[in-house]
Amino acid sequence: MSVIDWRQAASNLNLRKQAFIGGKFVDAVSGGVFDAINPANGTTLAQIASCDAADVDLAVHSARKAFDAGSWSRRSPTERKKVLQRFADLMHQHGDELALLETLNMGKPISDARSVDVPASANTIAWYAEAIDKIYDEIAPTGSGALGMITREPVGVVAAVVPWNFPLLMACWKLGPALAAGNSVILKPAEQSPLSAIRLAELAAEAGIPDGVFNVVTGLGETAGKALGLHMDVDAVTFTGSTEVGKLFMNYSAQSNMKRVALECGGKTPHIVMADCGNLDEAATAAAYGIFFNQGEVCNAGSRLLVDAKIKDKFLDKVIAVGKTLTVGDPLDAATKLGAMVSQVQMDRVLDYIDIGSKEGAELKSGGKRVLSETGGYYIEPTVFDNVSNKMRIAQEEIFGPVLATISFSGAEEAVALANDTIYGLAAAVWTDNIDVALSTARRLRAGSVWVNNFDESNITMPFGGYKQSGFGRDKSLHAIDKYTELKATWIKIRA
Numbered sequence: 001m002s003v004i005d006w007r008q009a010a011s012n013l014n015l016r017k018q019a020f021i022g023g024k025f026v027d028a029v030s031g032g033v034f035d036a037i038n039p040a041n042g043t044t045l046a047q048i049a050s051c052d053a054a055d056v057d058l059a060v061h062s063a064r065k066a067f068d069a070g071s072w073s074r075r076s077p078t079e080r081k082k083v084l085q086r087f088a089d090l091m092h093q094h095g096d097e098l099a100l101l102e103t104l105n106m107g108k109p110i111s112d113a114r115s116v117d118v119p120a121s122a123n124t125i126a127w128y129a130e131a132i133d134k135i136y137d138e139i140a141p142t143g144s145g146a147l148g149m150i151t152r153e154p155v156g157v158v159a160a161v162v163p164w165n166f167p168l169l170m171a172c173w174k175l176g177p178a179l180a181a182g183n184s185v186i187l188k189p190a191e192q193s194p195l196s197a198i199r200l201a202e203l204a205a206e207a208g209i210p211d212g213v214f215n216v217v218t219g220l221g222e223t224a225g226k227a228l229g230l231h232m233d234v235d236a237v238t239f240t241g242s243t244e245v246g247k248l249f250m251n252y253s254a255q256s257n258m259k260r261v262a263l264e265c266g267g268k269t270p271h272i273v274m275a276d277c278g279n280l281d282e283a284a285t286a287a288a289y290g291i292f293f294n295q296g297e298v299c300n301a302g303s304r305l306l307v308d309a310k311i312k313d314k315f316l317d318k319v320i321a322v323g324k325t326l327t328v329g330d331p332l333d334a335a336t337k338l339g340a341m342v343s344q345v346q347m348d349r350v351l352d353y354i355d356i357g358s359k360e361g362a363e364l365k366s367g368g369k370r371v372l373s374e375t376g377g378y379y380i381e382p383t384v385f386d387n388v389s390n391k392m393r394i395a396q397e398e399i400f401g402p403v404l405a406t407i408s409f410s411g412a413e414e415a416v417a418l419a420n421d422t423i424y425g426l427a428a429a430v431w432t433d434n435i436d437v438a439l440s441t442a443r444r445l446r447a448g449s450v451w452v453n454n455f456d457e458s459n460i461t462m463p464f465g466g467y468k469q470s471g472f473g474r475d476k477s478l479h480a481i482d483k484y485t486e487l488k489a490t491w492i493k494i495r496a
């Protein structure tokens with residue numbers, strides 16, 4: 001579709017603005033609202049219900065009631081599968097609309113929203129739907145006097161608190177396994193990007209998910225998010241967001257009912273290029289897309305480029321050249337590769353880091369500025385620093401923008417030491433033509449995902465999550481089911 005078609009489609013949208021609790025759209029109890037902003041031009045798209053503890057309480061009550069009633073939690077896995085498959089089909093059918101909501105609300109290029117976010121989200125729901133009636137429980141090797149059953153049960157009421165960078169996909173990484181396993185879910189989207197989540201709830205209801213099983217509370221982190229974290233009747237929190245807020249959820253749990261917490265937090269991914277890398281053009285393209293995709297607003301963005309000093313200058317020239325081909329512009333234009341930063345706050349934060357990098361003595365090689373300010377939108381050009389030391393703030397702190405910090409090293413030993421010298425451990429990548437270097441480096445990197453001779457390739461069959469302060473617990477793959485199930489040991493004596 002052309003930019004004109006997308007704009008037309010945007011003007012025809014009927015935006016849902018309320019929370020979705022117990023199968024109904026509702027205003028916040030307080031009547032409060034907050035603005036959903038279009039970061040491409042700074043205008044207000046809609047005023048959204050600003051939920052707080054009172055609304056969270058209603059949502060938890062409704063989720064618990066549905067869970068206890070068993071209309072979902074005790075339905076057979078095969079029946080849940082059918083409903084979730086319908087849900088995934090509806091997401092595909094409404095793909096243009098969901099992509100548009102995502103782009104309008106958080107600024108990512110519509111071509112990515114349509115070809116990556118929406119299909120990956122729908123496929124996640126479909127994959128867990130397909131999986132759930134193929135998972136067997138266990139019988140323990142007890143001997144003849146007893147039957148030891150090890151069964152999985154849904155954990156109960158799950159709160160899913162998600163960020164704004166992939167609003168739909170992060171929600172579906174939680175919803176897929178949580179709903180498939182029979183839980184009731186309360187989704188809290190980020191306040192910057194609530195629109196797609198609200199529409200998702202409506203599609204879920206249309207697919208046949210019973211009232212109360214899937215609720216959406218829209219609201220601010222410090223009110224709605226905190227109330228979920230502290231609620232005495234939430235059994236588990238599944239969170240994706242910053243490390244700082246992740247730690248708060250551990251506190252909330254400790255202060256309340258010791259609810260389970262699973263955290264997917266920040267990252268500072270090292271992207272290592274060894275001197276023997278045989279295809280520097282391919283690696284340079286991967287390095288550029290690895291940091292500039294989604295405006296750099298990616299938890300596993302390859303924000304630290306570690307390059308062997310022997311090839312650094314040549315390699316960096318190639319990365320910069322690729323960066324210059326990436327058009328920054330209107331997210332509704334199919335030619336755009338970098339859209340708008342999610343908010344003015346985020347844009348200012350990234351510009352501050354660019355300033356900090358220069359003041360710390362790093363060399364700004366490319367980009368570094370806000371662009372297209374006449375649109376009222378929050379755009380930043382692809383930015384590359386050279387001569388960065390791993391001790392600098394731009395090498396240690398998560399910037400969450402299109403800013404690459406290049407650090408040189410001599411040999412694999414130093415590369416691994418630098419790569420691991422971070423509080424984070426979400427992902428890492430290494431490019432080399434030597435199989436021994438590839439395997440030994442991959443083993444020594446302290447990160448939940450490691451890519452060899454590629455960057456960020458994966459699919460739903462692989463787990464995703466962090467080491468160290470990138471969090472714990474895993475999204476995606478069958479391992480994600482562990483977060484949403486309890487293990488019950490039932491020992492039955494056999495008297496005969």
Ligand code: NAD
Nearest residue numbers: 162163164189190221222225226241242245264265266299
């Ligand atoms: P954030 O931590 O500010 O917000 C995440 C969610 O937490 C939002 O829904 C927000 O409303 C809520 N929240 C904020 N403050 C809260 C509080 N005091 N109490 C309770 N809830 C609160 O993160 P963000 O800015 O939305 O997203 C960016 C962060 O997400 C980055 O750090 C990024 O690395 C991380 N992220 C991680 C992954 C991963 O899988 N590891 C994926 C995507 C994003």
